Amino acid sequence: MRIGVIAGSSRPGALNPQVVDWVSAQLSERGLDHEVVHFGAFDLPILDEAIPGGAGMYENEHTKAWAEALRPFDAYIVVTPEYNHSVPGPLKNAIDFVGQEFAHKPVGFVSYGADKGVRAVEAWRLVFANFRAATVRGIGAFSIFTDFADGAFAPEQVSADTFGPMIEDLVAWAEGFAVVRRNAEAAVAS
Numbered sequence: 001m002r003i004g005v006i007a008g009s010s011r012p013g014a015l016n017p018q019v020v021d022w023v024s025a026q027l028s029e030r031g032l033d034h035e036v037v038h039f040g041a042f043d044l045p046i047l048d049e050a051i052p053g054g055a056g057m058y059e060n061e062h063t064k065a066w067a068e069a070l071r072p073f074d075a076y077i078v079v080t081p082e083y084n085h086s087v088p089g090p091l092k093n094a095i096d097f098v099g100q101e102f103a104h105k106p107v108g109f110v111s112y113g114a115d116k117g118v119r120a121v122e123a124w125r126l127v128f129a130n131f132r133a134a135t136v137r138g139i140g141a142f143s144i145f146t147d148f149a150d151g152a153f154a155p156e157q158v159s160a161d162t163f164g165p166m167i168e169d170l171v172a173w174a175e176g177f178a179v180v181r182r183n184a185e186a187a188v189a190s
């Protein structure tokens, strides 16, 4: 099983890399194979595909590269800030390019913000439902006020403890959804 960790912000001075590093360390501690995927590394413009991403009929090389980077995972953790009480626009634009890569896979969230980013997560659930992905209930959730000290990520224990239930469900669901994907592939092949 391989988990894709989707970094949710690429702006200068973002807090995101610190939270992503923490998530990566948590996964390593649990012996979970994973890789961080940065949408900022793909030079994606404002959405420029003619056909909606869910169809998987990508025209542009940047879209194909981004989709290939997302495809090989059994589960995802989106590390997301909250912008204007919802999802961060730059990552939403990147996600709008793709879609099929997430089908029949579980997605978990680690969020942060003034109110721990939970409004962003609830908005993301609707987006990923459109890709036939399943989002686990638990959220690793952090406050920009109490889980950072002078700009450095220093999660309180009570916040760090929110990661466990999320990852437990994500791993269990990844095993279950692997069966769903195998059955779907077998049905197509027959």
Ligand SMILES: Cc1cc2nc3c(=O)[nH]c(=O)nc-3n(C[C@H](O)[C@H](O)[C@H](O)COP(=O)(O)O)c2cc1C
Binding pocket: 008, 009, 010, 011, 013, 014, 015, 016, 017, 081, 082, 083, 084, 085, 086, 112, 113, 114, 115, 116, 117, 144
């Ligand atoms: C455009 C923008 C809108 C924001 N809106 C919210 C918000 O609605 N709720 C919130 O809790 N924080 C909000 N913030 C503050 C972010 O939680 C904080 O800046 C955080 O560091 C953003 O994550 P990043 O640094 O990884 O990009 C906003 C920040 C930006 C840049």
